[in-house]
Amino acid sequence: MTSINKITKINDNKLEVGMGHLSVYGQQVFKGYEELVKQSYVQIKTKHKNTSKISRIGRKLPGIKKTEYFKFNSKVDFNIQRASLHRMGASEVGSMFVGADSALKLITTRVLKSLGKELPFEDNLSMRKGKVLENLAVDEFLSIYSDNIQVIHKNKYANGIDKYNYFKKINGDNTLVGATIDGWLINEQGEAELLEIKYSDNLSLRSAILEYNKTGNFLDNKYFFKYYIQVQLQLACTGLSIGNLFFLIGNEPINCVIIRNNDLISKVMSFVKELDIEVVRICKSLRAEGDIQTIDLQTLSEHIKSMLEDSYVYKNLSELDYKVEFMKFVESIELEIGEVQTQHLKDSLTEINYLKAQINKIEKDNALELAKITKSIKDKLKLCIDNMFKDNLFSEHVNYRFGGNLFVIDTTKRAIKDRFRYLINTDALGFNLGSSYNAYILDTLAG
Structure with missing residues (x-):
């Protein structure tokens, strides 16, 4: 099946509208009339063809x-x-x-x-x-x-x-x-x-x-x-x-x-089988306790929940990290590099993880302050990015080169600051936050 990424983009040809020659009935028609009729016929025919499928x-x-x-x-x-x-x-x-x-x-x-x-x-x-x-x-x-x-x-x-x-x-x-x-x-x-x-x-x-x-x-x-x-x-x-x-x-x-x-x-399916065996075990225990048909649904549900506190299957599933568990099924390339490069890469990844953890902790500990400080900036940034699309010059997930800079736009990113990303950033469009930055922070925190 052809994936959606391979769909051919069709550019609509705009018809020039203007009064032109006379029709067979002597009525003046606009230029491009025959082409419009032809396109309409094709659309109707295509719709009928698709419906029949x-x-x-x-x-x-x-x-x-x-x-x-x-x-x-x-x-x-x-x-x-x-x-x-x-x-x-x-x-x-x-x-x-x-x-x-x-x-x-x-x-x-x-x-x-x-x-x-x-x-x-x-x-x-x-x-x-x-x-x-x-x-x-x-x-x-x-x-x-x-x-x-x-x-x-x-x-x-x-x-x-x-x-x-x-x-x-x-x-x-x-x-x-x-x-x-x-x-x-x-x-x-x-x-x-x-x-x-x-x-x-x-x-x-x-x-x-x-x-x-x-x-x-x-x-x-x-x-x-x-x-x-x-x-x-x-x-x-x-x-x-x-x-x-x-x-x-x-x-x-x-x-x-x-x-x-x-x-x-x-x-x-191995997980499904384990879960099914556990369900059978719990049902057997419940039936042994007495007539379960007289117990209302809410009470029975709470009782099942309490039984699962000692369940190995439930504990295993609740602690499972699906990304780790199924990572081997994602198509990937195994890196084959030398001993020195391997150690260097390990050191780099360790440092990256440490720095990301630091950022996450700081952002979490100062979430309210950060949200207050950055809200107006994020609003302006979002407006700026949205305005770039008004002229229909840009498409998402396409690398653009401009003034020695290479950038990409991706509005699917959750964080607004990640929606515009430089791949290469030269000094041609550089800037300096200067003293106004500290003044802005202090003014924002002061309310």
């Missing part, structure tokens, strides 16, 4: 046996059907790696489900927005990659209810995970690919998405990491090899192509 029937993936999927009934309440599925959802799996709270919630939910009880489904504005925008996202995905797509199959009934939950066997063994995907497609080479849609306004998530597309690093942001793990498990549950994780970030569409990694999947 979206299958009206949510077909089942090929190569899936009868024992490897569950088909939802479009006429039965979806939440009731979902409650009957005993496997962990692919979208849940990543939660166990990103902190104690997420792991606690996941294990508690799994225990309650195994006991025939379940926390009420949490529906929020973000989720509803995502559902509404899903069709728009599919249309946008198709408009971008239409030339490489034969057909897209949404995993939906006509009324919007999900259609299939997949749990294909892995190496002949039943899987503990199930995946209700958004859809799949057939590319021009006749190969099936997964399609997963996400919507977000999160600026740091956008930065992580761009980082992944540039370097293959999926560890930069915990939310992107969860989505990455979700797609890897979806690939395992469907038997597919390529996944398209397509984002609508605000008004910007960005696609991430994810290649199935069996070693990573095996590692994740």
